[in-house]
Amino acid sequence: MPRPVPAVLSIAGSDSGGGAGIQADLKAFARCGVHGMTAITALTAQSTVGVTGIHPVPGEFIIEQVRTVAADIGVDAVKIGMLGTAETVRAVREALGHIEDGVPIVIDPVMVAESGAVLLDDEARAAIVRELLPLATVITPNLPEARVLAAGAERAGATERGRDDVEDLARALHGLGPANVVVTGGHRDEVTDVFFDGTSVTLLAGERHPDGAAHGSGCTHSSALAAHLALGFSPQEAARAARRLASEAVRDGHRSIGRGPGPVNVLGVAVRAVTPDRLARQA
C-alpha cells in the first residue's frame, strides 16, 4: 500500500539541548508534513554553550536502525548529518545498502557546532569525501565546511589552487561527486545560498535575520531539503524551499533559551503554545 505521506530518514547525531541534530531534523520533517524517522549515529551531551561529551553508537547498531525502518516503513529520502568518526562513515555507507536505489540522499557534512565544538575527526572527513559524497543527490556545506572540503579536493588534484569565491567552491565540490551542491549562506553577510547542479549556478537569496537564533539552522535546512525531495520537488526547488524555512526558523528562534546561541524555531511553537493564561483569555 502506498504511504499516506512520504517517510524521510535522518541518519545523524542527537543534540541533548534540542537545538540541532536529530531533534532539529524531526521538527523540520513535521513542519514539512512528512513522516520522520531516525538512525542515531552518536549521542552528544550538548547545550547552547558547548558539547561536554560524545558517545558514538556502534556501527552495527546504526546499520540495524536503518535496516529495520527500511524493511517495514520504507524510505523516500535520506538526510545524513553528524557522523563523527571514520568507523561511523563506513557503517552508514553499508547501511545505505538497505535503502532502495534512486532514493534521494542529502548530506550535511557537519564538522563544528555553532558553540565551536568539533564534531568530525580528520579521518572521518576523508572517509566522507571518499565513501559518501559521490552518492549524494545534494550536499549542503556551510562556508567553512565548503572551504575544508574544497581544500581536500585540491590536495587530491581535483581543483585549482587558491579559489575561495563561493561559486567556485560550489563548482569544486561538485567535482567530488555529488549531483548538486548548496553552499549555505549563514556565514556570509548577504546570507545567499549558492546552488550548483553541474551546469549552472543559482543564487537563492532572502532576508537576513541578524537578531534571530541560528543554532540548528544547518540541520533544519538539510532536513527540509530532504523532505521536499521526498515530496517530489526538484533539487533546486527543494533548496529554495529549505532556504526559506531555515531563514524563518532563525527569525522565530529562541534567543533566550540557554546562555549561548539559541535554537532555531521551525514550528513557531512559542506563538502556538496553549498556556493557562491564554486559555483563560479565550474562554
Ligand SMILES: Nc1ncnc2c1ncn2[C@@H]1O[C@H](COP(=O)(O)OP(=O)(O)O)[C@@H](O)[C@H]1O
Ligand atoms: N541570520 C540568518 N538569516 C536568514 N537566514 C539564515 C541566517 N542564518 C542562516 N540562515 C539560513 O539557514 C540555512 C543554514 O545556513 P548556515 O547557517 O550557513 O548553516 P550551519 O548552521 O550549518 O552553519 C541557510 O539556508 C541559510 O541561508
Ligand SMILES: Cc1ncc(COP(=O)(O)OP(=O)(O)O)c(N)n1
Ligand atoms: C548532534 C549535532 N549535529 C549537528 C550539529 C550542527 O548543527 P547545525 O545545524 O550546523 O547548527 P549549529 O550547531 O552550527 O548551529 C550539532 N551542533 N549537533
